[in-house]
Amino acid sequence: xxxxxxxxxxxxxxxxxxxxxxxxxxxxxxxxxxxxxxxxxxxxxxxxxxxxxxxxxxxxxxxxxxxxxxxxxxxxxxxxxxxxxxxxxxxxxxxxxxxxxxxxxxxxxxxxxxxxxxxxxxxxxxxxxxxxxxxxxxxxxxxxxxxxxxxxxxxxxxxxxxxxxxxxxxxxxxxxxxxxxxxxxxxxxxxxxxxxxxxxxxxxxxxxxxxxxxxxxxxxxxxxxxxxxxx
Amino acid sequence: xxxxxxxxxxxxxxxxxxxxxxxxxxxxxxxxxxxxxxxxxxxxxxxxxxxxxxxxxxxxxxxxxxxxxxxxxxxxxxxxxxxxxxxxxxxxxxxxxxxxxxxxxxxxxxxxxxxxxxxxxxxxxxxxxxxxxxxxxxxxxxxxxxxxxxxxxxxxxxxxxxxxxxxxxxxxxxxxxxxxxxxxxxxxxxxxxxxxxxxxxxxxxxxxxxxxxxxxxxxxxxxxxxxxxxxxx
Numbered sequence: 221x222x223x224x225x226x227x228x229x230x231x232x233x234x235x236x237x238x239x240x241x242x243x244x245x246x247x248x249x250x251x252x253x254x255x256x257x258x259x260x261x262x263x264x265x266x267x268x269x270x271x272x273x274x275x276x277x278x279x280x281x282x283x284x285x286x287x288x289x290x291x292x293x294x295x296x297x298x299x300x301x302x303x304x305x306x307x308x309x310x311x312x313x314x315x316x317x318x319x320x321x322x323x324x325x326x327x328x329x330x331x332x333x334x335x336x337x338x339x340x341x342x343x344x345x346x347x348x349x350x351x352x353x354x355x356x357x358x359x360x361x362x363x364x365x366x367x368x369x370x371x372x373x374x375x376x377x378x379x380x381x382x383x384x385x386x387x388x389x390x391x392x393x394x395x396x397x398x399x400x401x402x403x404x405x406x407x408x409x410x411x412x413x414x415x416x417x418x419x420x421x422x423x424x425x426x427x428x429x430x431x432x433x434x435x436x437x438x439x440x441x442x443x444x445x446x447x448x449x450x451x
Numbered sequence: 452x453x454x455x456x457x458x459x460x461x462x463x464x465x466x467x468x469x470x471x472x473x474x475x476x477x478x479x480x481x482x483x484x485x486x487x488x489x490x491x492x493x494x495x496x497x498x499x500x501x502x503x504x505x506x507x508x509x510x511x512x513x514x515x516x517x518x519x520x521x522x523x524x525x526x527x528x529x530x531x532x533x534x535x536x537x538x539x540x541x542x543x544x545x546x547x548x549x550x551x552x553x554x555x556x557x558x559x560x561x562x563x564x565x566x567x568x569x570x571x572x573x574x575x576x577x578x579x580x581x582x583x584x585x586x587x588x589x590x591x592x593x594x595x596x597x598x599x600x601x602x603x604x605x606x607x608x609x610x611x612x613x614x615x616x617x618x619x620x621x622x623x624x625x626x627x628x629x630x631x632x633x634x635x636x637x638x639x640x641x642x643x644x645x646x647x648x649x650x651x652x653x654x655x656x657x658x659x660x661x662x663x664x665x666x667x668x669x670x671x672x673x674x675x676x677x678x679x680x681x682x683x684x
Contacts, residue, residue: 266550268543358544365540368533369632376639386631393624397544 271357278346287325287353290360291318294394297363300371301387304446316443317391320436321359321398325352328432335428339420343409351405359398366390380449387447391440399429461491468492468564468607476611479557480549488556492563496531499566500524503596504643506577510589511645514652519643526640530633531562537628545617557611565604572596585677586647587670593643601629 271289298317302310329352336343373386403425410421441448464487468475478484500523508519539554549557576596580589605626612618637643642656 266543266548268539269548272543272548361540362544365537366628368536369628372533372632372635376635401544 268361271361272354280346280349283346283349283353286357290353290356290358291321293360293364294318294321294356296367297370297390297394298444300367301374301383301444301446303371304374304383309446313444313446316440317363319443320391320439321356323439324432324436325356328428328435331431332424332428335424339417339424340414341410341417341421342413343406347406347409351402354405355398355402358401359394362394362397363390366394374446384447384449387444388440391436395433395436399432403429460494461487464488464491465495465563465567468495468560469567472564472607473610475560476557476607477613479560480553480611480613482550482553482556485552485556489559492556492559495563496527496559496566497524499563499568499570500527503566503569503573503576503593506573506580507589507593507643508645509577510580510584510586511652515642515645518652518654522640522643526633526637527562527566529636530629531558533632533636534558534625534629537632538625541621541624541628542612545621546615547612547621557608561604561608561611564607565600568600568603569596572599585674586644587673589644590670591674601633 271286295314295318298314299310301317302313329348333345333348336348370386370390374383377383406425410418413421464475475488479488501520504523505516505520507523508516535555535558538558539549539551542549542554576589576592579592584592605622608625609618609622612621640655642653645652646656
């Protein structure tokens with residue numbers, strides 16, 4: 221049971237003859253929000269909030285932590301896929317799923333940085349790194365969340381095709397969410413770019429997304445034999 | 452609104468879950484009285500699905516009634532446990548980074564609403580079976596009740612999401628995850644009705660039966676055309 225709040229604004233009408241309750245006269249810090257919500261807003265931060273929200277200050281350590289956490293959560297999903305075979309496959313599939321995201325972050329993203337410089341886009345290396353770590357964190361969080369459901373399916377279904385569909389659908393969903401996050405994070409700085417740069421970006425961004433998708437798919441195809449029927 | 456002092460089960464809360472899902476969802480989101488809400492929701496989930504399971508198992512009767520009554524609450528709770536991390540992750544990615552407590556209480560009260568609707572569907576289902584409904588009709592009636600209960604739970608979940616970006620995508624995604632996990636969990640622990648033509652009762656079957664969707668489709672075919680040759684004994 222939670223404690224009764226100090227003030228009870230208009231939740232229940234007082235009965236006749238009732239002594240009015242003392243009212244807290246101190247002005248609220250944020251008049252647009254109910255008083256009881258404000259304290260929670262200031263003090264509370266969930267794990268997901270800390271992972272997904274970028275800090276205002278430039279902190280490479282924070283971004284590296286987000287990247288590492290995202291990869292770790294993605295590895296949980298890989299481990300769940302490996303449960304179909306068991307043993308070493310749990311570890312190898314965990315590494316395999318993380319490898320797909322790592323390939324995009326370590327290969328595709330730096331290549332995209334060169335393209336951004338070529339078209340003179342006003343995006344710093346840190347902004348790109350932050351967008352990349354945010355995308356990996358979101359994709360990893362989704363994959364980590366889906367890991368128990370994936371484990372349920374890979375362990376209990378009889379046919380291999382269901383495992384492939386569930387596995388690739390989950391990876392595709394996480395990839396789409398990651399790409400969406402990446403594009404959203406870069407949209408604001410790109411809005412300040414020149415018209416020529418923006419025109420180039422209408423080609424460069426879809427090309428990057430396509431390249432990243434094919435790269436991740438190729439890595440997962442090679443590293444996740446449970447999904448491709450090789451096992 | 453208050454519950455009766457010292458009572459184990461808060462009937463007022465159940466009434467609020469049915470009548471004012473938006474208010475209850477808001478309480479879950481804001482983490483108000485979460486432990487009491489979770490306790491009452493768990494009781495509702497177990498009792499509602501247990502009685503519904505007993506009604507389903509009464510088609511065969513005997514030990515099957517108790518087996519089905521025991522398995523349905525496990526299906527419900529297992530589905531919630533498996534879906535909880537997915538719900539937490541999906542809500543966070545779609546700009547709702549709530550605490551795990553808020554997500555869990557929202558899921559539990561949705562599960563309670565689901566079970567309360569199952570509880571309401573239990574007497575009609577039992578009567579249908581008692582009047583001699585066929586295996587296929589009983590199975591479809593139970594599935595229909597499950598579908599109605601799912602819609603009722605979804606209503607609460609949708610209210611709980613509040614307004615904000617990505618709401619429709621999130622609802623579609625969560626529905627897909629709940630359906631897939633719920634279907635697989637219930638399929639794993641079959642049978643609930645029993646097997647037509649088979650007198651002995653088994654707790655679990657490991658027959659290759661083609662999956663849940665295939666079996667529901669076969670039942671529709673049998674109800675529409677009872678003379679159709681089937682692939683069951």
